[in-house]
Amino acid sequence: MSDSTNPGSSGFQRWSERAMALCLAVMAAAVFLNVVLRYGFGSGVAASEELSRLLFVWMVFIGATAAYPMGQHMAFTALLTPLAKRPVALKAMSRLVHALVLLSCGLLGWGAWQQVVIGMDSRSVVMAYPTALLPLPAFLCAVAIGAMSFWNLLRGEVIDLGHESEVE
Amino acid sequence: MNQGLVSIIFIVAMLGLMGLGMPMAFSLVLTGAAMAFALDFWDTQLLAQNLVAGVDSFPLLAVPFFILAGELMNAGGISRRIIDMARAWVGHIRGGLGFVTIGAAILMASMSGSALADTAALATILLPMMRSQGYPMHTSAGLMAAGGIIAPIIPPSMPFVIYGVTTNTSISALFLSGIVPGLLMGVGLIVAWRLQLNKFTVVADERLSIGQRLVATGKAFWAMLMPLIIIGGMKSGVFTPTEAAVVAAFYALVISFFVHRELTLSGFHDVLVRAAKTTAIVMFLCAGAQVASYMVTLADLPSTLAAWLGPLIDNPRVLMAVMMITLVLIGTALDLTPTILIFAPVMLPIAVKAGIDPVYFGLMFVLNGAIGLITPPVGTVLNVVAGVGKLRLDEVIKGVNPFLMVYLFILTLFVIFPQIVIAPVAWMR
Amino acid sequence: QDIKPRLIRFGYGLNEQSNQGRAAKVFSEEVEKASGGKMKVRAIGAAALGPDTQMQQALIGGAQEMMVGSTATLVGIVKEMALWDTPFLVNNVKEADALLDGPVGEKVKAKLNEKGLVGLVYWENGFRNLTNNKRAVTKLEDLDGVKLRVMQNNVFLDSFKTLGANAVPLPFSELFSALETKAVDGQENPFNTILSSKFYEVQKYLTVTNHVYSPWIVLVSKKWWDGLSKDEQKVLMDAAVKSRDFERADTRAEAAKALGDLKAKGMQINELNPTEAARMRDKLTRVNAGIAANVGMDLWNETRSELEKLRARK
Ligand code: NA
Ligand code: NA
Numbered sequence: 001m002s003d004s005t006n007p008g009s010s011g012f013q014r015w016s017e018r019a020m021a022l023c024l025a026v027m028a029a030a031v032f033l034n035v036v037l038r039y040g041f042g043s044g045v046a047a048s049e050e051l052s053r054l055l056f057v058w059m060v061f062i063g064a065t066a067a068y069p070m071g072q073h074m075a076f077t078a079l080l081t082p083l084a085k086r087p088v089a090l091k092a093m094s095r096l097v098h099a100l101v102l103l104s105c106g107l108l109g110w111g112a113w114q115q116v117v118i119g120m121d122s123r124s125v126v127m128a129y130p131t132a133l134l135p136l137p138a139f140l141c142a143v144a145i146g147a148m149s150f151w152n153l154l155r156g157e158v159i160d161l162g163h164e165s166e167v168e
Numbered sequence: 169m170n171q172g173l174v175s176i177i178f179i180v181a182m183l184g185l186m187g188l189g190m191p192m193a194f195s196l197v198l199t200g201a202a203m204a205f206a207l208d209f210w211d212t213q214l215l216a217q218n219l220v221a222g223v224d225s226f227p228l229l230a231v232p233f234f235i236l237a238g239e240l241m242n243a244g245g246i247s248r249r250i251i252d253m254a255r256a257w258v259g260h261i262r263g264g265l266g267f268v269t270i271g272a273a274i275l276m277a278s279m280s281g282s283a284l285a286d287t288a289a290l291a292t293i294l295l296p297m298m299r300s301q302g303y304p305m306h307t308s309a310g311l312m313a314a315g316g317i318i319a320p321i322i323p324p325s326m327p328f329v330i331y332g333v334t335t336n337t338s339i340s341a342l343f344l345s346g347i348v349p350g351l352l353m354g355v356g357l358i359v360a361w362r363l364q365l366n367k368f369t370v371v372a373d374e375r376l377s378i379g380q381r382l383v384a385t386g387k388a389f390w391a392m393l394m395p396l397i398i399i400g401g402m403k404s405g406v407f408t409p410t411e412a413a414v415v416a417a418f419y420a421l422v423i424s425f426f427v428h429r430e431l432t433l434s435g436f437h438d439v440l441v442r443a444a445k446t447t448a449i450v451m452f453l454c455a456g457a458q459v460a461s462y463m464v465t466l467a468d469l470p471s472t473l474a475a476w477l478g479p480l481i482d483n484p485r486v487l488m489a490v491m492m493i494t495l496v497l498i499g500t501a502l503d504l505t506p507t508i509l510i511f512a513p514v515m516l517p518i519a520v521k522a523g524i525d526p527v528y529f530g531l532m533f534v535l536n537g538a539i540g541l542i543t544p545p546v547g548t549v550l551n552v553v554a555g556v557g558k559l560r561l562d563e564v565i566k567g568v569n570p571f572l573m574v575y576l577f578i579l580t581l582f583v584i585f586p587q588i589v590i591a592p593v594a595w596m597r
Numbered sequence: 598q599d600i601k602p603r604l605i606r607f608g609y610g611l612n613e614q615s616n617q618g619r620a621a622k623v624f625s626e627e628v629e630k631a632s633g634g635k636m637k638v639r640a641i642g643a644a645a646l647g648p649d650t651q652m653q654q655a656l657i658g659g660a661q662e663m664m665v666g667s668t669a670t671l672v673g674i675v676k677e678m679a680l681w682d683t684p685f686l687v688n689n690v691k692e693a694d695a696l697l698d699g700p701v702g703e704k705v706k707a708k709l710n711e712k713g714l715v716g717l718v719y720w721e722n723g724f725r726n727l728t729n730n731k732r733a734v735t736k737l738e739d740l741d742g743v744k745l746r747v748m749q750n751n752v753f754l755d756s757f758k759t760l761g762a763n764a765v766p767l768p769f770s771e772l773f774s775a776l777e778t779k780a781v782d783g784q785e786n787p788f789n790t791i792l793s794s795k796f797y798e799v800q801k802y803l804t805v806t807n808h809v810y811s812p813w814i815v816l817v818s819k820k821w822w823d824g825l826s827k828d829e830q831k832v833l834m835d836a837a838v839k840s841r842d843f844e845r846a847d848t849r850a851e852a853a854k855a856l857g858d859l860k861a862k863g864m865q866i867n868e869l870n871p872t873e874a875a876r877m878r879d880k881l882t883r884v885n886a887g888i889a890a891n892v893g894m895d896l897w898n899e900t901r902s903e904l905e906k907l908r909a910r911k
Contacts, residue, residue, distance in 0.1 A: 017444075028233060103198065161189075
């Protein structure tokens with residue numbers, strides 16, 4: 001499964017797969033439970049929606065982090081194809097892209113961190129979990145992807161041109 | 169703050185950053201950041217908040233659940249049984265496997281919401297059969313691709329969910345709006361396939377007795393209940409669209425585990441992982457798009473664009489035609505999900521200003537974007553078929569052309585006669 | 598006067614044509630007038646700045662200056678806000694105004710300060726009332742077996758369960774279609790919401806229960822507020838008070854009109870009589886005890902005695 005070049009990432013890939021599968025299974029169970037309770041018993045669990053949304057956010061950011069080193073994020077690389085035969089130019093363009101990704105991760109990470117700090121002091125309406133749990137995965141994801149893009153920037157890693165988005 | 173300037177920043181930053189080959193989610197974040205600066209709304213907290221807000225939505229949960237249902241259908245033998253049933257009924261007529269493809273595509277579309285999952289299942293099972301019976305591979309592959317994009321039109325549909333959430337349009341109404349156009353797409357494919365048949369020399373299946381056909385139908389019985397449960401459950405109020413998705417996934421799970429007995433626990437784990445990964449990639453894009461669309465809303469870009477469009481606003485049909493042509497061009501290069509996330513919030517308010525029905529517009533938008541999945545140069549569904557069938561991309565492109573023409577014809581028809589879409593929705597609601 | 602040029606981004610959830618939007622406009626005009634045009638309010642509606650909870654966090658972080666929103670969504674930040682969720686707390690708008698603008702309301706507002714927010718005034722969302730498709734609710738027992746959508750909030754869930762309804766939590770975004778397809782039998786909201794969300798199209802009976810009075814609260818980012826001069830703070834406070842007086846009168850007029858419109862749209866409307874309201878209130882003792890424990894006994898007792906004083910006065 002893992003064809004990543006980053007050392008030690010296969011452990012993360014395995015862990016992330018387990019975590020994502022667990023998130024998805026619990027989300028599905030929580031929403032399904034409310035359907036059954038409402039239809040069958042005319043009742044429901046108030047926490048179901050809040051819990052499934054929280055897990056959804058975690059699942060997405062864990063998955064987005066795991067997908068980054070595999071080059072699985074949707075990107076429009078058609079304009080770069082002519083550069084395939086000009087390695088120097090392609091390398092320069094790749095460095096620019098890595099730098100821009102690093103910049104976005106820096107902005108997102110800093111913003112998310114401030115929200116994490118604020119969120120320690122407030123709680124969600126139904127389950128009363130600390131609100132910090134919402135921006136936290138975004139912060140971790142920004143830090144991780146930022147670190148990877150910084151590494152790629154230093155090494156001048158060439159971006160993958162063959163990749164097409166895999167989902168619809 | 170100058171709205172025209174902000175509009176220009178939006179367009180230039182977005183196209184420029186995407187053109188560099190940067191992952192789209194991050195291009196959209198930086199676009200949002202640039203607009204925030206211009207709008208005097210700069211704060212990194214807003215960028216991060218909206219990144220999370222783009223995912224933190226209950227209706228969007230339908231996306232992973234529908235993807236999960238689709239994956240379970242393929243892993244638990246549901247898709248295969250449907251194809252077997254279609255083959256038992258029409259496999260023996262001339263060009264039969266083509267009609268099998270179309271029939272199976274429509275049936276599977278009424279259970280799954282993702283074009284890629286459906287196309288992959290169709291191509292994996294049917295392309296080898298068509299090859300061995302001597303069908304021309306490029307036309308067959310083109311038919312798979314064209315059949316696969318019926319999935320997002322006939323409910324349930326993942327793109328309708330994303331469109332509904334992005335533009336605040338009723339997801340149930342969008343679902344209903346897709347039924348008739350989806351069936352018309354099937355009819356169009358039948359005609360296009362029939363017209364090309366004379367050129368083929370192929371072997372047909374043996375004609376099966378009614379008894380054998382009924383056996384194949386019986387095996388697909390549990391699978392065939394799925395669309396009834398989804399649509400029936402939503403219409404009769406047992407559950408909402410989001411819940412319909414989770415019910416579909418549970419139903420597929422039960423059938424795969426206990427009835428077909430084709431799914432193991434470790435297989436189930438793999439299905440969960442695949443569905444979660446696919447979801448994460450789609451939703452991360454939603455997250456990035458929310459950062460940009462927050463600023464688009466603040467800058468009230470649709471009003472600026474509507475002002476630029478001027479007299480077109482008074483002529484809805486011409487406006488519709490112009491927007492559809494624009495979308496076809498966008499669709500050549502951009503995938504369906506980013507097209508929805510980026511352009512729907514900008515275009516819909518303009519359409520509404522011109523008096524165009526929002527549900528009709530949603531259907532047209534998603535239909536157009538789905539067609540974009542099979543137009544070169546960037547056509548994700550084409551890639552799937554080429555990958556599964558081990559074919560060259562240009563062969564698939566050549567083969568899909570006749571079907572593409574049919575779809576564009578249908579699209580034009582809907583622009584000229586919107587009632588074909590609107591009337592059945594009004595009747596069904 | 599010590600007033601600097603300021604841009605104030607003021608977010609709210611409903612659209613520009615709503616009572617919220619009209620009052621936001623009044624606030625913005627008052628601020629501009631009183632500051633000689635130096636302080637400018639950019640009121641941004643339709644939740645374009647995000648839902649209440651998102652705006653609250655933006656205010657705390659100083660990324661946005663002001664907002665107005667529901668007190669119920671603040672409970673996670675200031676638990677005392679749960680006081681306003683108490684069913685049958687006040688009997689009429691007069692009591693509501695006196696309680697919110699009096700010492701109890703001030704005390705609850707003051708709790709916001711240690712959490713990075715400043716509360717200026719309470720606006721009115723309105724009394725919540727019950728609609729359903731099964732029967733006209735004339736007595737407590739009529740709630741039996743009614744599948745009722747409530748907000749995803751344990752107080753509401755417990756309250757209606759205690760009253761005998763089958764209370765089911767559901768997001769507002771899914772409510773209309775749930776009512777349309779009869780996934781649920783009923784819901785409860787202020788008249789204005791029932792009208793603007795077109796619930797009359799899918800609901801037959803409307804019972805005037807006035808079971809909960811929902812306030813809105815005008816909030817300021819404390820980070821930003823602390824950097825303002827005394828004069829600037831006064832401009833905002835005065836404008837907020839004016840907007841409050843306008844908003845309450847406007848909302849009440851709109852609610853009265855909405856009730857008439859709902860009748861004209863064919864809803865069957867009845868009023869819950871005081872005896873039955875009292876029976877429901879008695880049934881909710883346990884729920885009230887829970888709220889009292891949550892918001893603190895001191896605050897709870899002060900609220901009770903304040904209300905007794907108000908009721909004795911007339
Ligand atoms: Na579908
Ligand atoms: Na395309």
